[in-house]
Structures are given as structure tokens and as C-alpha cells.
Amino acid sequence: xxxxxxxxxxPMCLAIPGEVLAVEDERATVDVGGVExxxxxxxxxxxxxxxxxxxxxxxFAIQKLSPEEAQExxxxxxxxxxxNKQLEEEREV
Amino acid sequence: xxxxxxxxxxxxxxxxxxxxxxxxxxxxIVHVCGTHEVAITENGLRSLLPDRIDIREGPGCPVCVTPTxxxxxxxxxAERGAIITAFGDMMNVPGTAKSLNELKSEGADVRLVYSVSxxxxxxxxxxxxxxxxxVGFETTTPMTAAILKDDPPENFSIxxxxxxxPPAMKSLLELPDNDIDGFIAPxxxxxxxxxxPYESLAEEYGVPxxxxxxxxxxxxxxxxxxxxxxxxxxxxxxxxxxxxxDYEGNPKSKKLIKEVFKETDATWRGIGTIPNSxxxxxxxxxxxxxxxxxxxxxxxGIEEPPNCLCPQVITARATPGECELFKEKCTPxxxxxxxxxGEEAMCxxxxxxxxxxxx
Ligand code: SF4
Numbered sequence: 001x002x003x004x005x006x007x008x009x010x011p012m013c014l015a016i017p018g019e020v021l022a023v024e025d026e027r028a029t030v031d032v033g034g035v036e037x038x039x040x041x042x043x044x045x046x047x048x049x050x051x052x053x054x055x056x057x058x059x060f061a062i063q064k065l066s067p068e069e070a071q072e073x074x075x076x077x078x079x080x081x082x083x084n085k086q087l088e089e090e091r092e093v
Numbered sequence: 094x095x096x097x098x099x100x101x102x103x104x105x106x107x108x109x110x111x112x113x114x115x116x117x118x119x120x121x122i123v124h125v126c127g128t129h130e131v132a133i134t135e136n137g138l139r140s141l142l143p144d145r146i147d148i149r150e151g152p153g154c155p156v157c158v159t160p161t162x163x164x165x166x167x168x169x170x171a172e173r174g175a176i177i178t179a180f181g182d183m184m185n186v187p188g189t190a191k192s193l194n195e196l197k198s199e200g201a202d203v204r205l206v207y208s209v210s211x212x213x214x215x216x217x218x219x220x221x222x223x224x225x226x227x228v229g230f231e232t233t234t235p236m237t238a239a240i241l242k243d244d245p246p247e248n249f250s251i252x253x254x255x256x257x258x259p260p261a262m263k264s265l266l267e268l269p270d271n272d273i274d275g276f277i278a279p280x281x282x283x284x285x286x287x288x289x290p291y292e293s294l295a296e297e298y299g300v301p302x303x304x305x306x307x308x309x310x311x312x313x314x315x316x317x318x319x320x321x322x323x324x325x326x327x328x329x330x331x332x333x334x335x336x337x338x339d340y341e342g343n344p345k346s347k348k349l350i351k352e353v354f355k356e357t358d359a360t361w362r363g364i365g366t367i368p369n370s371x372x373x374x375x376x377x378x379x380x381x382x383x384x385x386x387x388x389x390x391x392x393x394g395i396e397e398p399p400n401c402l403c404p405q406v407i408t409a410r411a412t413p414g415e416c417e418l419f420k421e422k423c424t425p426x427x428x429x430x431x432x433x434x435g436e437e438a439m440c441x442x443x444x445x446x447x448x449x450x451x452x
Contacts, residue, residue, distance in 0.1 A: 014128065015232065015281040015337075040210065042243070043235045045345040055284065055337055059208035060236045062343055063284045069336040073306075074103075076335065077314050080321075081106040088113065 015057040017065055020050055032056055100310070107313040108141050114320035119145045121272055122319060123265065123409045125153035125258055126279035127437020128307050134446045136309040142316070149409040149439075152261045152361060153279060155229045156182045156435030157407060160360040161394025163228075163254040164188035169389050170224050170252065171201040178212035179226040181205050182435045185428065189394040209237045216249035224383045227251045230258050231285045234372060235346035238353035241378055250383040253373045256359055258282050259290045260370035264361075265408055266298045273409065275319040277305040277312065280334045285350075287342030291330035299328050306334035353378050362431055363397065363407035401430030406439055413440040420444060 018032035018039070028048055030039045037056070041048055044061045048054065055063040124130065130150040133139060139148060152158050165188045171177045177193065184194045184205060197203040202221075206212050209225050216223035223246075227237050234255045241251070258279060265271055278291055283304040291302040301322035305315030315333040322328050332338055350372070359371025374382045384391065397403050400418060405411035413419045413432065423429035425441050432440040 015284070040236075040239065042239045043343070043346045043349060045343060055281070057232055057281065058236055059210055060239065062232065062235070062281065062346060063337050065336060073311075073336045077103055077107065077310060080314065080317060081103070081110060084110045084113070 015055045015062060017053050018056050020048055020052045020054060022050060023048055028054070028061070030054055030056060030061075103310055104141070104313055107310065107317050110317045111146075111313065111320050112143060114317070114324045115143060115146060116323060117145075119147060120274045120320075120323070121147045121149065121409070122275045122277060122316065123149050123151045123273050124277040124279070124305070125151045125262060126277075126282070127154040127435065127439075127442070128281075129153070129277060129279065129305065129312065130439055130442050131437060132307050132309065132312060134442055138309060138312060141313075146316070149412065150406075150442075151265055151409045152364060152407045153258075154432075154435045154438040155233075155256065156186055157403065157431045157438045158256065158261075158361040158363065159183070159186065159228050159254055160362050161187075161189050162360060162391040163226075163252065164193070165190075165394050166384065166389050166391045167193065167224070167226050167252055168196055170383055170387055171196055171203060173387055175222040175224045175383070175387070176202040176204060176215060176219065177224050177226060178204050178206045178215060180207075180228065182437070183226055183228060186431060186434050187428070209240050213240050213245050213249050216246040220248065222248050222250065222386075224250050224252055226254065228254045228256075230256055230279070230282050231350070232281045234354065235285060235343075235349045238349035241353050241374075241381055242349065245381070250381050250386050251374065252383045253354070253371075254359075255354065255372040256361065257356070257370050257372065259286075259294060260367050261361065261364070262291075262302075263294055263298075264364060264367045264370070266294065266300065268408060268410070271408065271410060273300060274323065275301040275303070275328075277315045277319070277333075278302050278330075280304060280306045280311070280337060283332075283334065283338045283342065285343050285346045288330050288332045288338065288340050289342075295328050295330045301328045301331070303331045303333045304338050306337060361407070363404040397430050401432075403430045403432045403440075406432050413443045416440070 018030040020028050022029045026042045028039045040060045046064045053065040054061040193203045212225035295302045301319045303315045303318045354372040355375040356369045357371050357373045402416035423433050428434045432438045
């Protein structure tokens with residue numbers, strides 16, 4: 001029987017993060033938004049292990065993401081906001 | 094993993110920062126990615142920003158810029174009995190005579206796939222020739238390369254219509270009547286190519302280019318970096334999406350593209366031919382080129398129907414609202430021009446969010 005699959009209309013524009021559940025050779029099983037998906041790893045330079053986060057595009061991993069890096073992004077936002085505030089204060093003085 | 098990229102407090106801070114930095118004149122910011130346009134309209138970001146910041150989508154929708162000639166070639170291949178596999182959005186793009194969907198309703202075997210590997214799998218299970226319509230930007234090209242390097246079935250081939258973003262950005266900067274003050278560079282294209290390819294553009298044209306992510310905070314952050322550069326008169330290429338983009342991009346994917354493809358001049362719907370802006374299969378992979386295999390010569394097609402403003406919209410020189418057919422003769426259920434077809438195309442997005450999005 002043909003399996004029903006959610007039609008993603010614009011896959012070529014999307015890259016979605018997912019968590020690696022298992023790795024075998026050049027393939028990983030990844031939880032992408034609650035759906036298990038087989039993802040090819042031959043487009044990725046880094047090694048991948050269970051628990052890693054991957055950015056997935058049309059069934060291929062294009063980047064390894066780390067929760068720390070996500071945190072780092074937030075600190076970058078805050079840093080910019082802080083520097084700006086300081087500059088403003090200096091200007092006001 | 095929980096990204097807190099929607100939090101209101103940080104958004105307010107970033108908006109304040111943008112407000113303080115933006116010069117007192119109209120500022121035109123162009124992004125080149127449908128996903129950016131969706132994020133901007135969906136989250137009503139334009140309404141948070143001062144009116145004089147005019148954000149537009151350039152040639153960022155692969156569906157809109159695929160020339161009629163490539164679609165017509167796909168139609169020819171289907172008529173010769175090949176199974177055509179394509180991404181969903183391509184199905185409704187009008188070719189000169191018809192779209193893939195129309196051809197399908199006439200009995201041709203046209204199948205919607207989610208990945209090039211699905212196309213290869215279909216080929217494994219049939220004797221027939223299977224062609225994958227290879228559209229897309231740098232993000233999508235490494236996958237096709239990976240499949241071709243991985244011993245694909247002999248009855249599988251590619252209709253290469255892959256395009257490169259930096260040459261398209263350059264072509265916009267070359268337009269004399271295009272006053273672009275800054276670019277938000279596409280996040281996932283940059284995941285592959287990195288930040289370096291934008292450096293010479295930023296330098297040559299004195300324009301800030303900041304790689305942006307797709308959460309509302311990412312986009313505001315990219316805009317804040319652009320405004321910072323403008324107010325410091327320091328235009329450069331900068332990475333505003335560090336968690337997904339490395340300076341050098343993804344070396345493995347870049348290598349795959351290099352091994353399988355070569356640069357070529359390409360026609361962009363709405364823009365015309367841009368030198369070295371496309372990719373086709375290189376000498377070692379020529380036999381997988383469907384055009385060679387079926388001896389099909391792409392012929393120049395009719396690009397836009399009369400009075401469609403797509404060429405202006407794609408080059409960020411007009412907004413969909415300026416087109417008199419918008420919402421009248423041209424709607425997503427009955428698209429008149431290519432910019433209304435893709436879910437990531439500007440006319441389509443603006444239609445869905447109600448005219449000029451100011452939420
Ligand atoms: S609204 Fe339709 S006709 Fe007008 S520019 Fe957009 S796609 Fe073309």
C-alpha cells in the first residue's frame with residue numbers, strides 16, 4: 001500500500017533542524033519535528049553521533065548544529081544590544 | 094533543543110537599535126530568499142520597523158527564476174516517454190504551452206518528489222528513463238552531486254537548471270536604477286558557500302551584505318548589523334547566522350558541487366542571461382545530462398505574459414502591489430505570472446498575507 005506522506009510543497013527552500021536518533025554508515029535516522037526521517041550524511045564534512053542536531057535539506061544533512069551554538073547566537077544578539085546601549089550612554093554623557 | 098528566537102524583549106531591543114541607526118532617508122534592503130519573505134510577512138516584521146525601511150525579495154525563489162526553456166525541455170522529455178520527477182512547486186509553473194501539471198493530466202508520467210534521491214529510487218524500480226528536474230540554488234545542488242557520485246541507476250538522468258546566488262546579487266547591483274542599500278544574504282545557501290563569496294561584492298559595490306537566519310530575531314539581528322554598517326560607513330560581508338553558517342561554508346558539499354558541476358551562463362526568468370550564474374554537469378558527468386541523452390536542445394521560450402511585472406518584482410524594482418493584475422487577474426489558484434506560482438514567490442506570499450504586509 002502506498003504510504004501517505006505529508007506533501008511539502010517547497011522542499012528546495014527548506015532546511016529544518018532535527019535530532020539524530022541513530023547512525024549507520026552514511027545515513028542517520030533523524031527526528032525532524034516529531035517525524036522520523038532517513039537522512040543522508042554524504043553532504044556533511046563532520047562526523048555525526050546520536051544526540052547531535054542536524055540541519056536537514058531534502059533528505060540530506062547540510063550542517064551540524066549544537067545547542068551551545070544556539071545559546072551563543074543569543075549572546076551575540078545580547079552583545080550587540082549591550083554595545084549599542086553603551087555607545088548611546090557615552091553619547092548622552 | 095529549544096531556540097528562544099521569538100522572544101519579544103530581545104526583538105524590541107533590536108528594533109530600537111535599528112531605529113537609532115537607520116539614516117533619515119529611504120533605505121532599500123533586499124533579501125534573496127523566499128523563506129526570508131515568509132518569515133518577514135508571517136511575523137509582521139515590516140510593521141515593527143520604520144516605514145522608510147523598504148524590504149524586498151529579489152530573485153530568491155527558484156521556481157520564479159527557472160526559465161521557460163528549461164520547463165519546455167522537461168515537457169519534451171515527458172512527451173518522449175520519460176518519467177519526470179520534480180519538486181512540488183515546479184508542477185504549476187507555466188511553460189510556453191503548458192505546465193507539468195497540465196501535461197500530467199493529459200497522461201504523462203510526472204511525479205512529485207521531495208528529494209533527488211527519491212527520483213533515483215524511482216529509476217531503480219523501473220525500466221523506463223527517469224529524469225530529475227534539477228532546479229534550485231547552492232543549497233540543493235550538493236544533493237544531486239552526491240546522488241550522481243553514488244553509482245546512480247543507468248536509466249536516471251538530470252535536467253540541470255541549478256543556479257548561483259552571488260552572480261544574481263551582482264546583476265541586481267549592476268542595474269543602474271536599483272538603489273540597494275543592503276542585502277540580507279540567504280542563510281541556507283550560505284550554509285553551503287559560506288561568507289567569503291559575498292566579500293568581493295560588498296567591497297566592489299560598497300554595500301553591506303549580512304547573512305541572515307530565518308527566525309524573527311535572526312532577521313532583526315541581520316537588519317541591525319546592516320544599519321550598524323551603514324551608520325559606520327563600513328560596508329562588508331558579515332555573518333549574522335553563526336549557528337548554521339561557517340565562514341568557509343560546508344567543505345564537503347562545496348567539493349561535491351565542484352566534482353560534478355561546472356559553471357555556465359544561465360537564463361533567469363525576469364532577469365535574462367547572467368554570466369556564470371548557473372551550473373551544468375561537467376565533462377565527467379555529461380552522460381547523466383538528460384539534454385544530451387535525449388538530444389533535446391533548449392529553445393528560448395516566452396518568459397512572462399504581457400503586463401506581468403515579474404521582471405521588476407524579481408529584480409526588487411517593484412512590489413507586487415504595483416502590478417495592476419495583482420489579486421485581480423492573478424491569484425495563487427489562477428496564476429498569471431511566475432511570481433504568483435511558488436509558495437515562496439513574492440506575489441504569492443503578499444497575496445496570502447493581504448497586499449503589502451503590514452501586520
Ligand atoms: S501579480 Fe501576477 S502578473 Fe503581477 S507581477 Fe505578480 S505574478 Fe506577474
